[in-house]
Amino acid sequence: MTPRRAALLVPALAAALLAAPPSQAQPGADVEVTVNARAGLEAVGDAAIGVNHAIWDSQLGTPEVADLLRGAGIQAMRYPGGSYSDIYHWRDHTAPGGYVAPGTDFDTFMAGVRRAGGQAMVTANYGTGTPEEAAAWVRYANVEKGYGVQYWEIGNELYGNGHYGAEWEADEHPDKSPAGYANLVKEYALAMKAVDPGIQVGAVLTTPGEWPDGITAAGDAGPWNEVVLSVAGPHIDFVILHWYPAGGSGAATLARADHAPVMVRMAREQIARHAGKDLGIAFTELNTTYGRNTQPGALFAADAYASLLANGVFNVDWWNVHNGMGNVTTVAGHTDYDDFGLLSSGNCSADGTVCQPALNTPFAPYHALAMTSRLAEPGDQFVAAASSDPMVKAHATRKADGGLAVMLVNRDPENAKTVALDYAGYSPAASAEVLSHGNGDTAITTTTGASASVAVEPYSITTLLLRPTAEVTGPAAPARPTATATDRTATLTWPAAAPGVKYEIHRQSGAHTEQWGETTGTSFTVHNLTPSTRYTVNLIARDGAGKVSWASPPVEFTTATPATSTCAVRLTDVTNWGNGYVGNVDITNTGTRPVDSWTLAFDWPTGWQRVDSGWNATWTQTGATVRVANADGNRVIAPGETVTAGFVASYHGPNVPPRVFTLNGTHCTTR
Known part of the structure; x- marks a missing residue:
């Protein structure tokens, strides 16, 4: 053709x-949700919904735990567990300086993975290991035992090796810089792929908007991600991000899930810019800082998993299957044990006054992952969904069998909502299977409801499973x-x-x-x-x-900035400390006439960025809009001349650069 x-x-x-028709609201509806099957997002792979296993967990690989994970639809299991990865030696099953529980060796782990019907995500020891040790592990797993482990990470959070001041990750290498890590990642990848060319190897990045993203340490050519991607990019297949968003309340924690699409977009832009090729993205650790085993943690898990997967992340792993009790509080009317685990460890406080439920009792995030696994099964495709109420998040998938699923996360702790649903590009049957998990529930409830309207409880997750009015191929x-x-x-x-x-x-x-x-x-x-x-x-x-x-x-x-304009702007990050930076804005008159009195305007792309102070101009911010007005000394910009104004900015999420700058209303070229 x-x-x-x-x-x-x-x-x-x-x-x-040509836009899709607006939602036809049901009488008395509080919220309108539009689902558009024509607006395809990313497909769901076979390792999408995962969890972390740790070698200090005596329940790792047991039949009861494997069956619970299978029941929740868990598709991937990560081993040997966080920072232990960088002290763990797989052949003799030791972790010098740490505790290794009996019965948690690699073969036991793989037996549990197989019983659960999932696959493994294995972290090779970078901190105290060698490329040869990692290659031998690949040989044992895939050549000798035939386990077919596809995904291999090179180390855990190596940016925490002291290079940026904080030190929690074991790293015995004399060069702890991102260049030192990246050069050894190349050696690991070459050695491991020489054994099994079919594996995929991942390297550790910093998560956009999370410390130490954006920081350039003394002697480095750039921030961690820039250096690692530039050096190791040609030799790896995916990148590894971890996310523990801060938040001292349910509202703050749940709002952080809104950062997910921006994080992924920034990671992709960094990958394209510095690696020059497409790489997969895996969030191999995810949890919250508030309501970890109560409903805020569950709502965050469902929303974050769905957002990340819809934006093309191929694997998300909850930290952790078991973890143990922390600081006990009451959250949303229920006891929160400050436990990172999906399942109860069955332990008690030091004074014995507070005890968790029986061992392996599912906590709320377990049910959130079970709900998400019904939304996003391998072979499904996410499609666009939008809600008229920011307190109700909507996610949808077109199912491989022709069905449609819609998940609604009601982040309002006080109010139930009636949701009217409108569908574009899909004709659902009148009835739907409705799954729900509310605050304090110990299981998922299944009922039959309507496809056009549903009531959602406060602080709840609701998933509608729909069939088409007629099968169409x-x-x-x-x-x-x-x-x-x-x-x-x-x-x-x-x-x-x-x-x-x-x-x-x-x-x-x-x-x-x-x-x-x-x-x-x-x-x-x-x-x-x-x-x-x-x-x-x-x-x-x-x-x-x-x-x-x-x-x-x-x-x-x-699209590019204007091909022709009478002004050009360059924004530079001069010094970054992880949640703020000193920046410069250079404004150049590219026209033929002097500019006499000027105001530069731009919008921050997110609601979590702002200018705190500035100099060489008058800086103001209203909402997301920043205006920079000339000072007396730089009022006139002659043709070809550049003036510079400086500022201090802060952010508490991905630091996305502005795209559009206007000078006295003229759209400038961005340099």
Whole structure:
């Protein structure tokens, strides 16, 4: 087939007319949720929902625990457990300086993995080990025993080896810098893949927005991620992030789940910029700092897992299966043992006055993972879902068997909500299977309800499992397109699929889509785009009978800054300390006339960034908008001249740079 290039103008009126119809609210509904099956997100792999196992846990690999994990739909299990990974020697099953419980060796772990029906994520010892020791482990696991372990991490949180001042991770290497780690990762990867070329090897990164992300230590060429990706990127297959968001209340903890999409996007941008290729992303440790084994932890788990997976993270592992009692408090009316575990350790406080439930009793996050596993099974595809109420988070998947699942997380601890659901690109049957887990529940309740409306309890997770009104088989989903963009145009390309189909091009806008056009070819060019703007686009194939496919995986691209402008701006991070930085803004007059009196304006991309102070200009911030007005000494910018204003900024999440700068209303080129 000869490619036929299509072009389309996208005025605002046409975009509005092509948008998905608004939700038809049910009478008395508190919340409107829109689910758009045309707006495809990422697919769910076979290692998506995971947990951590630790060699100091005497229950590791036992039949009871394996059966509980299988019952929750756990797909991956990580071993040998956090920082113990960097002191653990697999062959003799020792961890000098730490406790190793009896019956927790690698073979016992693998027996539990197999009984649970999952797969392993194994962390090779970097801190006190060698590439040869790791390669021997691969040989034992995959050649001698035939376990088929695919995913291998190189060490745990090595940025905690003292290089940035804090030291909790064992690292006996004289060079503790990111370059030292990255160069040895290359040796590990080469040695391990020489034994089994089919494995995937992962390297440790810092999580965007979490310490020590963005910090450049003395003598380093850049922050940890920049150096590790530049050096080790060609030799690895995925990157490893850990996330323990801070929060002293349920509201603060649950709000942190909103950071997930931004974290993943920033990680992808760093990978593309410094590794020059696509790498998988795994969050191999995740937990909270508040309500760890009560409902806030459960709500956070469900929301965070769904958000991360919808954005293409292939593996998320809860820390931990068992952990033990900490500081006992009451959270949302229930006893919280400050326990990182999914299951009770059955222990008591030092004075014996408070005891946990019986050993292996599931805590609330266990039920959250069980609920999420029903939402996101291997082979499913996330699709866009949006809620009119920020207290009710919505996630949805199109099921491999043709069904649809919608998960609603009510973060309101006091109020029940009636939710009206509207569906685009999918026609559900009138009834639905409804799964629910409320505050204090010890199990998941299953009932039959309506697909168009559901009542959700305060502090609850509710999942609707729907079937279509009629089974429809359409063409195969197109492959993910690629995009090449200028400041105002983008050309999408994709491989040819079955003959005789047309491809619809859909731009996502929240849970709505705008159809940009269609073509029988394998490329499409769109014009009149906005500079410095991020776009997300799917393809849908339609055959001659009008049957349509699932949406392709999305492609995301950002148009360039204006190709021509009378101003240019460069924002520089001069000194970063992990939750704030000193920055400079350089403003250049690229026009032919002097600028006499100026105001630079930009918006922070998130609600957790702000300017605290500034100099060489008057700095103000209202909401997310920052305005920088000239001082008396730099009021005039001559053609070709650059003026600089400095500032101190703070952030408590991913530090996303602004995309659009305007000088006296003119959109500037960003350098």
